[in-house]
Amino acid sequence: MAIIEASGLTKTYRSKSGPVHALAGLDLSVPQGTVKALLGPNGAGKTTVVKVLTTLITPDTGTATINGIDVVAEPQATRRSIGVSGQYAAVDENLTGFENLEMIGRLYHLGHRTARQRARELIDVFDLSEAGDRPVKGFSGGMRRRIDLAGALVMNPRVLFLDEPTTGLDPRSRLALWSIIEDLVAGGTTVLLTTQYLEEADQLADDIAVIDGGKVIAEGTSDHLKAQVGGHRVVVTLVDESDGDAATTVLRRSGVGEVEVSGDGRTRAVAVEAGPHALQQVLADLGEAGIELHDAGMRRPTLDDVFLRLTGHAATDDDDQADGSPGSGRAKQKEAAR
Ligand SMILES: Nc1ncnc2c1ncn2[C@@H]1O[C@H](COP(=O)(O)OP(=O)(O)OP(=O)(O)O)[C@@H](O)[C@H]1O
Numbered sequence: 127m128a129i130i131e132a133s134g135l136t137k138t139y140r141s142k143s144g145p146v147h148a149l150a151g152l153d154l155s156v157p158q159g160t161v162k163a164l165l166g167p168n169g170a171g172k173t174t175v176v177k178v179l180t181t182l183i184t185p186d187t188g189t190a191t192i193n194g195i196d197v198v199a200e201p202q203a204t205r206r207s208i209g210v211s212g213q214y215a216a217v218d219e220n221l222t223g224f225e226n227l228e229m230i231g232r233l234y235h236l237g238h239r240t241a242r243q244r245a246r247e248l249i250d251v252f253d254l255s256e257a258g259d260r261p262v263k264g265f266s267g268g269m270r271r272r273i274d275l276a277g278a279l280v281m282n283p284r285v286l287f288l289d290e291p292t293t294g295l296d297p298r299s300r301l302a303l304w305s306i307i308e309d310l311v312a313g314g315t316t317v318l319l320t321t322q323y324l325e326e327a328d329q330l331a332d333d334i335a336v337i338d339g340g341k342v343i344a345e346g347t348s349d350h351l352k353a354q355v356g357g358h359r360v361v362v363t364l365v366d367e368s369d370g371d372a373a374t375t376v377l378r379r380s381g382v383g384e385v386e387v388s389g390d391g392r393t394r395a396v397a398v399e400a401g402p403h404a405l406q407q408v409l410a411d412l413g414e415a416g417i418e419l420h421d422a423g424m425r426r427p428t429l430d431d432v433f434l435r436l437t438g439h440a441a442t443d444d445d446d447q448a449d450g451s452p453g454s455g456r457a458k459q460k461e462a463a464r
C-alpha cells in the first residue's frame with residue numbers, strides 16, 4: 127500500500143458568488159520514498175488537496191490515508207508522521223530564525239535542549255547561520271521559504287508536504303532548495319509537492335499528477351507527459367501579422383499536430399519530430415515564401431504546452447474560474463489556439 131492514498135476526494139467551498147468545487151473526485155497514490163508533484167494552474171485545487179491530507183480541512187466525501195492512518199478519523203495520529211510547508215511561510219515575524227525553529231520543537235514537546243540542538247542543526251543545513259539570530263521580519267522571501275521548510279523538518283517527518291516550495295525564489299535560491307529536497311528524499315522521506323513549474327516537477331518528481339478543476343487529468347513521469355505534447359517545438363514570431371496564415375501552412379508541413387498561436391497573434395509554434403532539421407526546413411520555407419521573421423527558435427515543451435494539449439486552455443490563463451466550471455476563458459483560449 128502506498129504511504130499516501132487518496133480516493134474520490136471532493137470539497138466544495140460556499141462563497142458569495144456560489145459554490146466552488148475545489149476538489150471534484152481526486153485520486154492520488156504516492157509510494158513510500160518517492161516524490162510526487164501535483165502540477166496545476168492557479169485555482170486547480172493544489173492547496174486544497176494539501177490541506178485535506180495535512181488535516182487542516184476535512185473533505186466533503188472521499189477517503190485519504192497516510193501511512194495507513196485515516197486523516198479524517200485520526201488527525202492527531204496523522205500529524206505525527208507529517209511535516210508541512212504551506213504556500214505562504216508560516217513563521218513568527220518577531221522571533222529570530224533560530225527561535226522559530228526552537229519554538230516548533232517545543233510545541234512538539236521536544237525538551238529544551240533537544241529543541242535547541244535540532245534548531246541549530248537545521249540552521250546549518252539551510253545555510254541560515256548568518257540570519258539565524260535576526261528577527262524573521264527582516265528576512266528576504268528566499269530566507270523565509272528556507273526557515274519555513276526547516277520548520278517542517280524539525281520532527282524528521284516521514285512524509286513531507288510542500289505547497290509551491292520555490293514560487294517567488296530567484297534561480298539560485300531555487301536550486302539550493304531543490305538540492306535540500308533531493309537530500310531529504312535520498313534519506314528516505316516521501317514528498318508530495320505542488321508546483322506550477324514543469325521544470326520543477328521534472329527535476330524533483332518521480333511521478334507527476336497534472337491537476338485541473340479539482341481532478342487529476344493526467345499522470346506519469348515527466349517524459350511520459352512531454353511525449354504526449356510532442357518533443358521539441360519550433361517557434362516563430364512574425365514581423366507582420368498578416369503573414370499568419372501563410373506561416374501556419376509552412377509550420378503545419380514540418381510539424382505534428384495543431385499550430386498554436388499565442389501572444390498578440392504574431393507568434394506561432396508547432397511540435398516537431400525532427401528537431402533542428404525541422405527548424406532548418408521551416409526557416410527555408412518561410413524565406414522562400416518571403417515571410418519576414420522577428421524571432422525564431424526551438425524550445426522544449428512547457429507546462430503551458432501540456433495544459434493546452436490536455437485541457438484546451440493555458441495554464442497561465444488568469445481568467446476568474448471562481449465558479450469552478452469550464453468558463454468562457456477556456457473557450458477563448460481554444461479559439462486563440464486555432
Ligand atoms: N476558503 C475558500 N473559500 C472559497 N473558495 C476557496 C477557498 N479556498 C480555495 N477556494 C477556491 O477553490 C479553488 C481551488 O483553490 P486552491 O487554493 O486549492 O487552488 P491552488 O491550485 O492551490 O491555486 P494556486 O496555484 O493559486 O495556489 C479555487 O477556485 C479557489 O478560489
Ligand SMILES: [Mg+2]
Nearest residue numbers: 172173174213
Ligand atoms: Mg495554492
